[in-house]
Amino acid sequence: MNVVYVLWLREVKKYLRSRVQIVASLGSPLMYLGVLGFGLGPVFQRAGEGKYLQFMAPGVIGMTVLFTAMFSGIAMLWDRQFGFLKETLVAPVPRLLIMIGRTLGGATVAVLQGTLIFVVTLIAGFRPASLLAVPLAFLVIALIAVIFSALATAIGSSIKEMQGFQMVMNFLVMPLFFLSGAIYPLEGLPRVLTALTRIDPLTYGVDGVRGLLIGRTHFGVTLDVGVLLAVGVLFVMFGAWRFSKIEA
Amino acid sequence: MIRVQHVVKTFGKVTAVNDVSFDVRAGEIFAFLGPNGAGKTTTIKMLTTLLHPTSGALELDGLDPTTHQTEVRRRFGVVFQDPSLDSDLTAWENMDIHGVLYHVPRQIRRERSQALLAMFELWDRRQDLVKTFSGGMKRRLEIARGLLHTPKVLFLDEPTLGLDPQSRNQMWTLVRNLNKAEGVTVFLTTHYMDEADRVADRIAVIDHGRIVATGSSAELKQRTGTDSLEEAFLKLTGTTIRDESATAADQMRQVSRVWRR
Numbered sequence: 001m002n003v004v005y006v007l008w009l010r011e012v013k014k015y016l017r018s019r020v021q022i023v024a025s026l027g028s029p030l031m032y033l034g035v036l037g038f039g040l041g042p043v044f045q046r047a048g049e050g051k052y053l054q055f056m057a058p059g060v061i062g063m064t065v066l067f068t069a070m071f072s073g074i075a076m077l078w079d080r081q082f083g084f085l086k087e088t089l090v091a092p093v094p095r096l097l098i099m100i101g102r103t104l105g106g107a108t109v110a111v112l113q114g115t116l117i118f119v120v121t122l123i124a125g126f127r128p129a130s131l132l133a134v135p136l137a138f139l140v141i142a143l144i145a146v147i148f149s150a151l152a153t154a155i156g157s158s159i160k161e162m163q164g165f166q167m168v169m170n171f172l173v174m175p176l177f178f179l180s181g182a183i184y185p186l187e188g189l190p191r192v193l194t195a196l197t198r199i200d201p202l203t204y205g206v207d208g209v210r211g212l213l214i215g216r217t218h219f220g221v222t223l224d225v226g227v228l229l230a231v232g233v234l235f236v237m238f239g240a241w242r243f244s245k246i247e248a
Numbered sequence: 249m250i251r252v253q254h255v256v257k258t259f260g261k262v263t264a265v266n267d268v269s270f271d272v273r274a275g276e277i278f279a280f281l282g283p284n285g286a287g288k289t290t291t292i293k294m295l296t297t298l299l300h301p302t303s304g305a306l307e308l309d310g311l312d313p314t315t316h317q318t319e320v321r322r323r324f325g326v327v328f329q330d331p332s333l334d335s336d337l338t339a340w341e342n343m344d345i346h347g348v349l350y351h352v353p354r355q356i357r358r359e360r361s362q363a364l365l366a367m368f369e370l371w372d373r374r375q376d377l378v379k380t381f382s383g384g385m386k387r388r389l390e391i392a393r394g395l396l397h398t399p400k401v402l403f404l405d406e407p408t409l410g411l412d413p414q415s416r417n418q419m420w421t422l423v424r425n426l427n428k429a430e431g432v433t434v435f436l437t438t439h440y441m442d443e444a445d446r447v448a449d450r451i452a453v454i455d456h457g458r459i460v461a462t463g464s465s466a467e468l469k470q471r472t473g474t475d476s477l478e479e480a481f482l483k484l485t486g487t488t489i490r491d492e493s494a495t496a497a498d499q500m501r502q503v504s505r506v507w508r509r
Contacts, residue, residue, distance in 0.1 A: 010341075084300070086330075087393075092351070
C-alpha cells in the first residue's frame, strides 16, 4: 500500500504546487457558467424548466471532473516519454499498484478541481436542494473521477505522441461532455441522440449529481450509481491491462 | 554478474540487436560503446526488464530478467539516457519515492538518502524542486537515486550527455569511487571515448546490432593498431555518419521546446 500511497501523494503534491494549472483550469467552467448559465438562463426559464444555473451547475462540475481526470492521461504521456514513468516501470513492484496509485492520484486531483468549481457555482448563485445530500453528490463525483482517470491511464498507455491526445480530446472527451446532458435536459431528444447519451458514462454521473444536488434526475440515482460502479470496475480493469502492456 | 548469450531483438522487420554475446564480471566497470542506433540502449532495456529479447539468453546475478523480473529489478539501479526524475518534486522527494518503490525501510531510506545526497554534493539542495537544478545536478541526483537500494549493478546510459567537462569529470570520479567503495558493477554507454578510456576496465563495441570487438582499451588499441580509443572505435565501426529516426521522445522534446517559448 505504501507504493500506492506515494504515487497518489505525488499527483496531489504536483497539483497543489501548480497554481497556474489550478487557475487555468477554471477558465472553461467559468465561461460555461457565465456565458451559458446567464446567457441561456432566460430562454430556459421561459420554457418552464426553472433556473438554468441550478440545472447546469452539476453539469459544469461533471465537465470539470471529466476534463481534469482526462488530463492526467497527458501527464502520463509526458512521464512516459521523458520523465518519471520509466523509474516506476523498472521498480520491483507490480504494475497494478503503480496504475492504481496514478489513477487514484488523478482522480483525487479531479475531485479537488470539482470542489473548487462547486464553490464557484455557489458564489454564482447555485443552491443545493439539501446540504445533507452534498457529501453523497461528492461520492458520485469521486466515481466519475475514478472512471475517467482510469480511462486516461488506458489511453496514456496506448498512445505515444502528444498529437494523439489532441485527437482523443476532440473525438472522445468533447463528445462525452456534449452528450452527457450537462447543458441540456435529456427529455425529448431525437432517437439517435438519446441512444448516444445512454452509452455515455458521464450522462449517469451528471444525472446522479444533479439528482442529489437539486432533486432532478432522469434515470434515478440508484441506477446512476449502479452504472457508474459497473463502468468504474470495467475501466479500471481496462486501464490496468493497458498499463501492463507498456514497453518503454 | 551479467551474461548475454546470442541475444536477438527485432522490431518488425528491423533487427536492433543481432546475435550479441558478452559477459560482465562482478565489480568491474564495463563500457558498451557504439554509434547511434547500434543497439546499446535496446540491450540495456532488455537487461533492465523493459524489453523482452526475441531470442537468446540473458542473465543478471544468476537470474533471467525475462522470468524473474522482480528479483532482477531489486539488483540493479539505472540512469536512463533521458532524464527520469520528477522535476516538480524536490530532490529528497525523488529519493524517498524511489526508496518506497524498492521497499527500502524508512530508517535506512533516510540514512542512505542523506549519505548519497552528501556524497553527490546535493545535500544543501535537497528541499529544492528538481526543475531548478542544472543538467549536471540532475544527473548526479539520478545516480544517487539509482544507488539508494544498494544495487549490485548500476546501468548508466549516456549519463554525461550534454554536460560540461567539469560536471563530466566530477561524475566519473564519483562513479569510480563508488565502484571501489561499494563494489558495484557498472555497465555504461557513452559517446565520449576519453571517458570510456579513463574509467572502463573492459569495453565492448557494438555496431549494426553486432558486437565487433571486446577487450580492455589497451587491447582494442593494439588490435586496431591505433593510439587512441577514438581511433580504434572509428576503425572498428567506420566513419559513415549514422542517422537515427526521431523517436517519440525526440518529438516530445521538440513540443516541449515550443511550449517553453
